[in-house]
Amino acid sequence: TGKCFYTFRGHSAEIVCLSFNPQSTLLATGSMDTTAKLWDLEKGEEVATLNGHSAEIIALSFNTTGDRMITGSFDHTVAVWDVGTGREQNLLIKMPTNNNATGKYELVPKEQSVPCLCVQLWDAVTGTHIATLAAHSKEVLDVCFDYTGQRIATASADGSARVYNAETKQCIAKLEGHEDEISKVS
Numbered sequence: 685t686g687k688c689f690y691t692f693r694g695h696s697a698e699i700v701c702l703s704f705n706p707q708s709t710l711l712a713t714g715s716m717d718t719t720a721k722l723w724d725l726e727k728g729e730e731v732a733t734l735n736g737h738s739a740e741i742i743a744l745s746f747n748t749t750g751d752r753m754i755t756g757s758f759d760h761t762v763a764v765w766d767v768g769t770g771r772e773q774n775l776l777i778k779m780p781t782n783n784n785a786t787g788k789y790e791l792v793p794k795e796q797s798v799p800c801l802c803v804q805l806w807d808a809v810t811g812t813h814i815a816t817l818a819a820h821s822k823e824v825l826d827v828c829f830d831y832t833g834q835r836i837a838t839a840s841a842d843g844s845a846r847v848y849n850a851e852t853k854q855c856i857a858k859l860e861g862h863e864d865e866i867s868k869v870s
Contacts, residue, residue: 716755
């Protein structure tokens, strides 16, 4: 019908990203104001404000059960949130050491982190690093899992997208042809 049910207001800057939970009962919004918000779609009300990032939130997604959510920020961190409580569960940061000459990585304070040309895979519950997916020649701008959790897609400033097998961590498809950066993948 084209009827607007609700207009959600509460962020103090532009909304950059959004996602429905798997049950379509919540909407999550990420903003340039450094916060994410959860909105109840039945009542049209704000449920929680997720504070913790020091820069814009540029990506967010629910897990397959909808009880956790991740946010990615220009502060070069990824936070894992408990949707029920609105509390941060883990803050994931990864940065190459020694200019990556050794190929080793360490967890660092978020004020020291830098953009990465690769994707870091983490266990969202334990905060344990699982793998590094490296294939792009410029900064990775977006990443997502497919609905089954079997594939990972990446988008990059190098104008390409990649698809990885989540189990083997191998690149199974290189998608090239854009003349400029790919900022989103879904």
